[in-house]
Amino acid sequence: MALARVVTFDGVDKERIAQLQGEISGGQTPEGLNAKEIIVLHDPEASKSMAIVFFESDDDYRQGDEILGGMPAGETPGERTSVTRYDVAIRETM
Numbered sequence: 001m002a003l004a005r006v007v008t009f010d011g012v013d014k015e016r017i018a019q020l021q022g023e024i025s026g027g028q029t030p031e032g033l034n035a036k037e038i039i040v041l042h043d044p045e046a047s048k049s050m051a052i053v054f055f056e057s058d059d060d061y062r063q064g065d066e067i068l069g070g071m072p073a074g075e076t077p078g079e080r081t082s083v084t085r086y087d088v089a090i091r092e093t094m
Contacts, residue, residue: 002036002088003061005053005068009078012049016077017042030067034060040077049077054088061085 017040024038037054053068055061069083 002091003055003058004086004088005051005055005061005065006082006084006086007051007053007068007080008082009049009051009076010047010081012042012047012078014042014044017044017049020077030071033064033067035064047078051077054091 020040024040029035034055035053036056039052041050041052043049053064055064065083065085073079
């Protein structure tokens with residue numbers, strides 16, 4: 001079963017989202033991160049965002065959680081407010 005690491009952030013502006021989009025699109029992901037997919041949601045009016053990172057196994061999740069949790073604050077979208085692990089119960093592209 002796939003797993004998702006869901007992280008919420010405060011203090012995220014449009015410029016930071018644009019910068020992250022360029023980094024991710026350019027393949028600039030942390031070394032050793034075995035994520036299968038990332039989705040970043042953004043509420044520009046509230047300056048909040050949510051990152052959902054999908055992993056295929058417990059081992060990949062543990063390694064990814066360690067890598068992402070150890071990132072310096074300047075490399076994250078904003079101020080991290082929560083980190084939660086979820087089982088991916090339903091995943092469908094429409």
